[in-house]
Amino acid sequence: MKTVVCEKPFALAIEDRPLPQRKPGEAKIRIRRVGLCGTDYHIFAGNQPFLAYPRVMGHELAGEVAEVDAGSPLQVGQVVTINPYLPCGTCVACRKDKPNCCVNIQVLGVHIDGGMTEFLCVPADAVIPADGLSLDQAAMVEFLAVGAHAVRRGAVTEQDRVLVVGAGPIGIGVALFCQFTGAAVTLIDTSSERLDYAHLKVGIKHVRALGEGLPDFLKAQTNGDFFDVVFDATGSGQAIEKGFSYVAHGGRYVLVSVVKNTISFSDPEFHKRETTLLGSRNATKEDFDHVISKIRSGEIPSRILNTHNFDLTDTPVVIKELIENQGKVLKAIANL
Known part of the structure; x- marks a missing residue:
C-alpha cells in the first residue's frame, strides 16, 4: 500500500x-x-x-x-x-x-x-x-474537536467577552464554538487575508490584524476591561507571552497551541488579575x-x-x- x-x-x-x-x-x-x-x-x-x-x-x-x-x-x-x-x-x-x-x-x-x-x-x-x-x-x-475541547476547558458562557489569538484552523474552530455559546468573540492574527476569510466566509463577527493600535482596539472592544477568556492558538511563544496582558481581572487564559519555548510572564500582573491559566490538550x-x-x-x-x-x-x-x-x-x- x-x-x-x-x-x-x-x-x-x-x-x-x-x-x-x-x-x-x-x-x-x-x-x-x-x-x-x-x-x-x-x-x-x-x-x-x-x-x-x-x-x-x-x-x-x-x-x-x-x-x-x-x-x-x-x-x-x-x-x-x-x-x-x-x-x-x-x-x-x-x-x-x-x-x-x-x-x-x-x-x-x-x-x-x-x-x-x-x-x-x-x-x-x-x-x-x-x-x-x-x-x-x-x-x-x-x-x-480540539477547538471544542478548548472552549469547554475555558468554561465559556454567553456573558463572556472572548479573544482568540490565531486565525488558523484551530483558532477558527475555537472562535466558532465560542460563538455557539453566545459569547462576544474577537479574533486576531498577523494575516489580514485569513481574518477576512474568517469574517466574510466563516462568520466570525469581530476580527483585527496585529499592528499599531491593536491594544487600543482591544480595550475599546471591552470598555477598557480586556477579555474574560483569552485563547492562544498561534504556535508562537512570543504571542503566548503577549496574551497575558489581554486577560481581564478575574479572567481565564487557555493555551491551545504547543511550543518548544519556555514561557515567562510578569508574576505581579498575573497575581493582581488572579488569572486562571489553563492548558488544553487534544x-x-x-x-x-x-x-x-x-x-x-x-x-x-x-x-x-x-x-x-x-x-x-x-x-x-x-x-x-x-x-x-x-x-x-x-x-x-x-x-x-
Whole structure:
C-alpha cells in the first residue's frame, strides 16, 4: 500500500508498505481522507516537540471500516473518523477520565505512525461513527474537536467577552464554538487575508490584524476591561507571552497551541488579575460527538472551512506550496 513517510525534516517520500494485520479488538480502516494541520507542518519543518523520525504523519482522518471483530457495533463500509489520541487506560489521567492528557499517550502521526497510508489498524474504541457526514466532513472532525475541547476547558458562557489569538484552523474552530455559546468573540492574527476569510466566509463577527493600535482596539472592544477568556492558538511563544496582558481581572487564559519555548510572564500582573491559566490538550470522545452533531445540524460551515483538496501521493510537493501560501489555506485535505 502507498504510504507517505516524513524521513527527516523537509523530506517526504512515497513508500510501498505491506498491508497491516488486524489484531483482536482492532478495526482496520481504509483511509479515504487525511487533513493537514499545524502539527503536520511542524513535523515537516522539524520543530514538533514530541516526535522522532521517520514518521508517517496524519491524525485528521476519515475512512471506511474494512475489517472488525464479529459482534462489533461498527459495520464494514461505514464512514468513520478516528480519535487519534490513544491512551494507556491506567495512568493517573486515565483514572480521572482524562485520556486526552494520558501520561503515556500515543498520538497517531506523532508518537506512532499515522494515517497517510491506505489502510490503518487502530483500537476499535478509537473509531467514531460519522454517519450522515461526507468523507471531507469526517476528516475535519478532529481539528474542530480540539477547538471544542478548548472552549469547554475555558468554561465559556454567553456573558463572556472572548479573544482568540490565531486565525488558523484551530483558532477558527475555537472562535466558532465560542460563538455557539453566545459569547462576544474577537479574533486576531498577523494575516489580514485569513481574518477576512474568517469574517466574510466563516462568520466570525469581530476580527483585527496585529499592528499599531491593536491594544487600543482591544480595550475599546471591552470598555477598557480586556477579555474574560483569552485563547492562544498561534504556535508562537512570543504571542503566548503577549496574551497575558489581554486577560481581564478575574479572567481565564487557555493555551491551545504547543511550543518548544519556555514561557515567562510578569508574576505581579498575573497575581493582581488572579488569572486562571489553563492548558488544553487534544480532545475527548465527548468533543468529537459534539462536533459531529454541529456538522449534522449545519451550524458548522464545513464546505467553507475546506479550502484545498489534493491526492495523497502529491503530498511531498503540495505541502511546500501549502506552507508558502498559508494565508490562503484554512483546511487542506488529502484524498485517497
